[in-house]
Structure formats: C-alpha cells, structure tokens
Amino acid sequence: MAFLTLIKRDLRLAIRGGIGSLMAVVFFIVSATLFPLGVGPESALLERIAPGVLWVCALLASMLSLNHLFQDDYDDGSLEVIILGPLPLELVTIAKVLAHWISTSLPLIVITPVLAILLNLDMSGFPTLMYSLLLGTPILSLIGSIGASLTLGTRRGGILVSLLVLPIYVPVLIFATGAIEGAIFGFGESANLLILAAALVASLVLAPWASAAALRMAVE
Amino acid sequence: MTEKKQGAKLQLHFLANPGRFVRFSKNLFPWLVLVALTFIISALVLGLGVVPEDYRQGDAYRIIFIHVPASWMGLMIYVIIALAAAAGFIWRHPLADLIAKSSAPIGASFTLISLVTGSFWGAPMWGTWWVWDARVTSMLILFFLYLGYIALSNAYDDPTKGARASGILALVGIVNIPIIKFSVDWWNTLHQPATISKFDRPSMDSSMIAPLLLMILGFVAYYLVVLIIRLRAEIADRRIRNLRMIQVDQHNMSA
Secondary structure, eight states: OHHHHHHHHHHHHHHHTGGGGGHHHHHHHHHHHHHHHHHOOOHHHHHHHHHHHHHHHHHHHHHHGGGGTTHHHHHHTHHHHHHTSSSOHHHHHHHHHHHHIIIIIHHHHHHHHHHHHHTTOOGGGHHHHHHHHHHHHHHHHHHHHHHHHHTTTSTTHHHHHHHHHHHHHHHHHHHHHHHHHHHHHTSOSHHHHHHHHHHHHHHHHHHHHHHHHHHHHHHO | OHHHHHHHHHHHHHTTSHHHHHHHHHHHHHHHHHHHHHHHHHHHHIIIIISOOBTTTBTGGGGHHHHHHHHHHHHHHHHHHHHHHHHHHHHOOHHHHHHHHHHHHHHHHHHHHHHHHHHHHHHHHHSOSOOOOHHHHHHHHHHHHHHHHHHHHHHOSSHHHHHHHHHHHHHHHHHHHHHHHHHHHHHHHHTOOSSOOOOOOOOOOHHHHHHHHHHHHHHHHHHHHHHHHHHHHHHHHHHHHHHHHHHHHHHHHHO
16 A cells, blocks of 8 residues: 555656656657767668667666656655655665656657667567567666665765666666567577566566665665 | 684684784785785796797787786676675674775776786787677676776765665675676677687696786785785774864864
C-alpha cells in the first residue's frame, strides 16, 4: 500500500514538474538527430550505425535524468521522512526507480520508432530494438539509482554519477546492441535478450540493496 | 580454542591503531624500498639487456617486461581495494578504509601504464596505436572504474562517509568485472575484424620468464612502498583535520 502511494506521489511530482521531466526525451531526440548531421546522410552508413547510436543516445538520456531520482527529496528533507516510514528502504528504492522509469524512460521508448526511421534502421531489427529497450532501460535506472544514491552527500554530484555508472552500463549496452544486430544479420537475438533479462532480474535484487545502503549512509 | 581466536583477533587489530601502524611501518619501510629497487633494476637489466631477442618480434617485444606486470598489478590492486572495502564494512577496521583509498591511485596508474605501454607495443607490432580487442577494452573500463572510485572517495567532506560510499562502489564494481570481461569478449567476437587476429601470446622461453617474475615482485614491493607513504599521509591528514576541528571548537567556546 505504501509502495503504491510512493509511486503515485513520484509520478504526480513528475507530471507537475512540467516540461522538466521530458528533458531526457528531448535530449534523446536532439542527440540522435545530430548523428546523421555529423557522419553524413549516406543511408548505408546510417543503417550500419543505427542500433548503436539509438542505444547510446537512450543510455545518455537516461543517465542525465538520474539526478532527480533522490536529490530533490534529499534537498527538502522528505527523503528522511520516507526512510522513517513503514516501507523497507529497499522497496522505497524500487518504488522510486519504477516511478522514475515510467516518467522518463517510457516516453523515450515511445519516441524510439520515430528515431529508428530517422536513422534508417533495418526494420527486421525493430522488434528486438523495442524488446532490448524495454529490458535494458529498467536496468539502467536500477544501476543509476546506485550512482545517484552514492553521490547524495557530495557537491557536484551530477557529473560524478555519469563516471560512476558508466563502467557498469557498458555490458548492458553491449548485450542490447548485440541482440539488435543479431536480429538484423540473422544470427539470432534470443541469447543476448535472455542475458539482458537475467541482468534485469539480478539488478532488481542487488541494486536496491546497494542503493538502500548508500541512502542510509547519506541521511545519517 | 578461545586462546587461538584471541590470538587471531589480536593480529587483526594490531595495526588498527594508526599511530602503531606508523611506528611499525618505519621499520619495514627501508627494507621494502631496497627490495623494490633491487628487483625492478635487476628485472630491467635482465629484460632489456641480457635476455635474447625474440625470433619474430626482434627487440621491440621487450616492453612486455613492463606491460604484463603493470596489467597484473592493475587487476590485483582492484581486488585488494574490493577486499579492503569489504573488510571495512564487516569489521570496521580503520586501516582497511585507508588502504582502499590509498591504493586506488596506484592501481589507476598501473592500469594507465599498461594501456600506454600496450599502445607503444602495438604501434610497431600490429601497425595501430589502439584496437578494440576484448582484453584492451576491459582494461580501459577498469581504468574508468578506478577513476570513478577515486572521484567518489574524494567527493565527500567527511572521510568516513567517503570511504563507505566508495566501498559500496568498489564492491559493485568487483561483481561487474567478470561481466565486463565476458560481455566484451562476446562483443569482440561479434565484430571480428577481417584481418587475422594477431593477439595471441606466444608461449615464453624460460629465459624470458625470470625478468617477468622479478618485475612483478618488484612492482608489488613498489606498491607496498607507495602504499605506506600514502597511508602515512592519510593518517597525518586526518590528524590535521581533527586538530583543526578541536581548534574551531575551542575558538567557538571561548568566543
């Protein structure tokens, strides 16, 4: 019950935040559009780099929005109140990450088909692209929550989060783009997608634990 | 039974007192410097001068005597940091946090040396300064892990909190290292370049193993030397912080 209340609260805050919560989507669109402008409009080249570019831009956009996961609540003191509440801190983390994912990554996933067309993605890879985003972006949010909670007590924590989570994002990126290219070139996407699913389950268990430990440390 | 347990506990906590550690290390330090200098210099002399040149690569392969030990040190020190962080969490041993924080720049430097010497080796051998080989990419990500760790442990005003936070990061990273290695392996075989891969290491002639081992031991001794220097600096730094805080306290109380 408290779990759902927390999710609803965070979603309401995100909606009332207005255009600010859509900054990640805007960044995604802008960065994905800059690539053809940078490397030239040759369609064969764009088709070759499309899966990687889409995923890198989605990853960066997701990383940018991590700061708002805990920082706003920490700044006005409501994080301490939530921690003192009835919900175990690990579930608090899952609730906040879920709300963050719904408000930030879902719009990103919705806009992806448009960008896939812009980048001339081979359409045989399209379903796998969507599956990889649906499996991968929650992983990015969960791992990002570890980074966000670790940098709560520091100054200039925003830049630091990117450096912290980048090495752990790399395998997710590799498996996701591997799956899409497997679908496009015909050597199968199920292996990589299954590994992504396993990573999602593992991070769903382990990331809240690490985040909760960091949160406890930040507010004491 | 209880006596044995007490003995082990005594050993673990023997060096927990920073003052005692500084005194203990004063005796050990000159010997470690001597060991480090001897091994490194003898390894360099043997490796650069004495050992015969490789039949395929000529003299250029000699950088292996710096490159391979540096890579091993980079990996070993990261494991040490993770173990020290775990010890800090489990037993709250004060020296464990200090060891983790002090080792990180040393490990990052060794990893950087490994990347740079590997690049120097690759330029004449493979005709390219950089290549996205699985091993090379894994070392690059390890370097970023080190940088993140150093940045986080220095980002906190309170050093204990900094040690806790970066300890969590180190443990998350250690879980991730096999995953990184595994995924980058897959990624590399997925995007296999058209040319034949020249990255397999030939089995080494026994005469070449001696300088390699000597250099590894020399690097370990060097790591311990620099670790002790950094630990003493950290301990002194904390003493200064405490003294300053006492000073501010007294100033506030008298004002």
